[in-house]
Amino acid sequence: MAGEHFEMLLDEDKPKEACGVFGIYAPGQDVARITYYGLYALQHRGQESAGIAVGDGEKITCRKGMGLVGEVFTEDTLRMLKGHIALGHVRYSTAAENTIENAQPHNFYYKQGMIALGHNGNLTNYAELRRKLADSGAVFQSTADSELMINLIVRAGTEDLASGILKTMEQLEGSYSLILITEKKMFGIRDPHGMRPLCLGRLGDGYILASESCALDTIGAEFIRDVKPGEVVMIDEDGVTALQPHRDCKRALCVFEFVYLARPDSVIDGLSVQQARYALGKELAREYPLDGDMVIPVPDSGTSSAFAYAMERGLPFREGLMKNRYVGRTFIRPVQVTRDLGVRLKLNPIREMIFGKRVIMVDDSIVRGTTSGKLVQMIREAGAKEVHLLVSSPPVTHSCYYGIDTSKNGELIAASHCIEEIREHIGADSLGYLSRSGLHAALAPFNPDILCDACFCGDYPIR
Ligand code: SF4
Secondary structure (H helix, E strand, O other): OOOOOEEEOHHHHOOEOOEEEEEEEOOOOOHHHHHHHHHHHOHHHOOOEEEEEEEOOOOEEEEEEEOOHHHHOOHHHHHHOOOOEEEEEEEOOOOOOOOHHHOOOEEEEEOOEEEEEEEEEEEOOHHHHHHHHHHOOOOOOOOOHHHHHHHHHHOOOOOOHHHHHHHHHOOOOEEEEEEEEEOOOEEEEEOOOOOOOOEEEEEOOEEEEEOOHHHHHHOOOEEEEEOOOOOEEEEEOOEEEEEOOOOOOOOOEEOHHHHHHOOOOOEEOOEEHHHHHHHHHHHHHHHOOOOOOEEEEOOOOOHHHHHHHHHHHOOOEOOOEEEOOOOOOEEEOOOOOOOOHHHHHHEEEOHHHHOOOEEEEEEOOOOOOHHHHHHHHHHHHOOOOEEEEEEOOOOOOOOOOOOOEOOOHHHOHHHHOOHHHHHHHHOOOEEEEOOHHHHHHHOHHHOHHHEEOHHHHOOOOOO
């Protein structure tokens, strides 16, 4: 799909998730099909490629391709994937290029058999580790972190794979929630900071690992618990064995999971994403008690906070922007048509609703500021008397190095402009961002000390 005639649609002004992972160990069940549905539930975490690897006790069979889960897999493909262990992956490329070579799971032969791995996150010492491995004679097929990790694990010189994983974790820096399968076992691994989510569930006699709990709900599995930061869970015929290496690190779950990335019906490390977004909206109402005729969300990620803002202020909550839910992530670049077509393909103002009104629009974040300006303009053109924009997170002033594409520092509008300059740039009557202390207050039930919010302040938890 990539090429000069295609470009990213409206979501270009949002942070991009790196990946979603799903794993199942369930003898006697159609693990490939269940994984397919699990990946559907995680599609929001990555839309560029999808893959499923299945272990049957003797070998691993893997199918992957570029595109959405529904585009990559057919009934025939799923029928070919037979076994009792499966690993699924959806990918958005951040560090590595968007090519089929980097699509996951990565699948390898090693001296004891086969191994496949799917990764969500980004290693900050990737270059250093790769250079060392290359010096020792390793060859690579891709530029993905996951291939490097497989190399480290199988070269660890340990007797069993679990020990190899624990030894490898001592060398890794950065964020990683990963699932690894062999022909007979499944492993779930979460980095010591707990930056990316990973949870464990049960389906009948089988076990599930998933980036988000919404994937467990979708397939009818029961949530057991989150994988702890720094923990390795091994799942085989003996059930679940938890291995916890001793490395003591500052916890740093990505706050953007609650702001924008995760699905609202997920619960991460004990906090409901939906409730977190409500709390952000309420806090926004305390900081910016505006008067207006209605509150409208930028759908869908701004909806929960906009609703909570409206409730708190006693103002009508209205759908002022209609979202086209059938638009994919890429589109054919319009030729000789309005430049704003990209935004209009996805969102259209409901003129009859907002004409002559003082509109308070709530969005979850502004990254580059490109879309916000177009939305404000669209709402004005539809006849709004005033357009006030409130953002339920602080200004994004720093890039992310942990697997979320928040754009480069130079592209972040808040890295080089004050709030008044941004307001002027997007053409709103007023603009308000939730403060960092407001963000912390909203997420207080969670203990903000265990969150990473480096893109709002530059206080990076990992070098
Ligand atoms: Fe999440 Fe921002 Fe931290 Fe990256 S820098 S992990 S996007 S909070």
